[in-house]
Amino acid sequence: MKSIIENGKFNTRMEASDWRYSASIVGIIKYFDYLVERGYDTESNFYKIEDDIIEYNSEEIIEERYFSFAEKYFESAMHHRIIEQILNSEEFTEEQIKLVNEKLKANVIMKKVFGDIKFIAENKETILEKINTNRLILIKETYRGGKSLYSNFSNTNSLGIEPSGICRLQNYNIDIPKKSKSISYNWNFKTYKSDDEKEFDFIPFAFSKSYESFFINNNYDIKQLVKTNNLIADSEKPRATLFSELKGSAEFIDFDVEVIIKNRGNDYFETLYIRKDAIKIFEAINNYKGIQFKYKVNDNYYIDFEKEVTDNILNNIKLDGLIELLLKSKSNYSYNIKTLIEINTLIYGGDKMDKQMKSAYGSAKRVMAEIPENKVNSYKQKLISAITFKDYGRFCEILLQLSSYSGVIFDFAYDLFSDFDENKNIAYTFINALNNESKKDNGGKKDE
Structure with missing residues (x-):
């Protein structure tokens, strides 16, 4: 929520009321x-933070400064900046010359500014001069239309405009004449609430710089909010950063917290909730790498196991289907299955099956x-x-036949006979162990 301050050092107050703010x-x-x-000024003269509220002067949000900040923050996505970095050299490789010429035609504004210019060593200064002369428009239009930049989050026509009656964010921004009734409660548009603020143009800087962008809305305290999101800001794998590398996550997420996800392939935002129980599971995972792989279903579809598993943990959904998918695979996923079983046991309710799983x-x-190996298979x-096929009676029959044939007593089997559903991880462990185990995970390997 945003409000105006009268007769104070700062003229604007914003509260972290929902994820957009x-x-x-x-x-x-x-x-x-x-x-x-x-070097524009000192921090104390720009803003003040108190718990979940920030106060600042809106006049300090100036277009040229905003786009200068965008150029720096998203430097790797700014075509003209890549050109400048290359042209700072005295000599150029064939690859660099090729890259510069590709960047000169990288988008509509680059083509408009540079026209038919083709880079050769001799016209280096001409290109640099054109960049300096047109820097603001190059930044603005590249930022506006960049698939990983503003257009990923907002309506491109809304950049820099004053607030309107409809929120500028993707999926919040609607065609009022066509959809005003359908998105309203009881078909009454007066019930539709979609606040818009010019400050929403800063939202792209809050999400992680990844294809699947994350924003963690632990908004009880702004300082903690900034610290948390800085941890994942530049991570190429924010899921791994959040859920694996940050084993001490409870130190900064010690309550149920909202996670907003913006996938570049979607024109909407998704919401997940990290609950205390889920945090405990993430902290207990010993080998997060065991879920960082993609599984090939067909030539056009791969399952991202990291995404599937973390989503299941967040939503308290068991991993049975994923485990059974890998068990049926022709490739050896025993290492990964072992990790999935360990996680699944935590989702089922902890380590109460640990002794019997070791027995299995x-x-x-x-x-x-x-x-013989052929009989094992x-x-x-x-x-x-x-x-x-969930024919658990048949499973138990086969287990008894195998025990008789091999002469090995299966002490763990009694738990399966009494309650198969609750002890399914014991069965998974037994099947997975009937394998010449891989000592390496299948991270990055795509199953054929």
């Missing part, structure tokens, strides 16, 4: 901190030592078929 605040703070770094693993290895496929 929280993200705007994070972006605004990064903007003001950039101005401090550039040991029994499987004894079976492999007692009977035959029984394994029968067990996989039974469990994937």
Whole structure:
């Protein structure tokens, strides 16, 4: 929520009331901190933070400064900046010359500014001069239309305009004549609430710079809000950064918190909630790398296991389907399956099955030592078929046959006989152990 302050040092107050305002605040703070770094003024003269409220002077949000900040923050996406960095050299490789010429035609505004100019070493100064002369328009239009930049988050026609009756963000921005009734409660448009603020133009700076962009809305305290999102800002794998590398996540997320996701392939924002129970599971995962791989379903579709598993944890959904998918695979995913079973056990409710899972693993290895490999594989496929078709009675029958044939006693089997559903991870462990285990994970490997 935004309000005007009368007769104070600052003239604007913004509260982290919902995620849009929280993200705007994070972006605004990064903007003001950039101005401090550039020597415009001291931090104390730009803004003041108190718990979940920021106060600042709106007059300090100036177009040229805003786009200068955008150029610096998203420098790797600014075609003219890449050209400048290359042209700072005295000599150029063929690859650099090729890249410069590609960048000169990279988007509509680059083509408009540079026309038919083609880079050769001799016209270096001409290109640099054109960049300096047209810098503001190059930044503005590249930022406006960049698929990873403003257009990923907002209606491109809204950049820099004053607030309107409809929010500028993707999926919040609607065609009023066509959709005003359909998006309103009881078909009454007066019930539709979609606040818009000019400060929402700072939202792109709050999300992580990744294809699947994250914003963590732990907005109880603005300082903590900024600190949390800075941790994932430049990460190429924000899920891994948040859920794996930050084992001490409870230090900065010690309550249920909202996570906003913007995927470049979607024209809408998604919302996930990290709850305390989910945080405990993430902290207990010993081998996060075991879920960082893609599984090929067909030539046009891959399953991103990291995304699927983390979403399941966040929503308290068991991993049975994912485990069974890998068990049926022709490739050896035993390492990854082991990780999934460990996580699934936590989702089921902790380590109450740990003793029996160890027994199942040991029994499987004894079976492999007692009977021929082709027989092991035959029984394994029968067990996989039974469990994937949820024919648990058949599974138990096959288990008894295998015990009789191999001469190995299965102590763990009693739990499956009494309650198969609640002890399914024991069954998964046994099947997975009927394998010549891979000592390496399949991270990055795509199953054929």
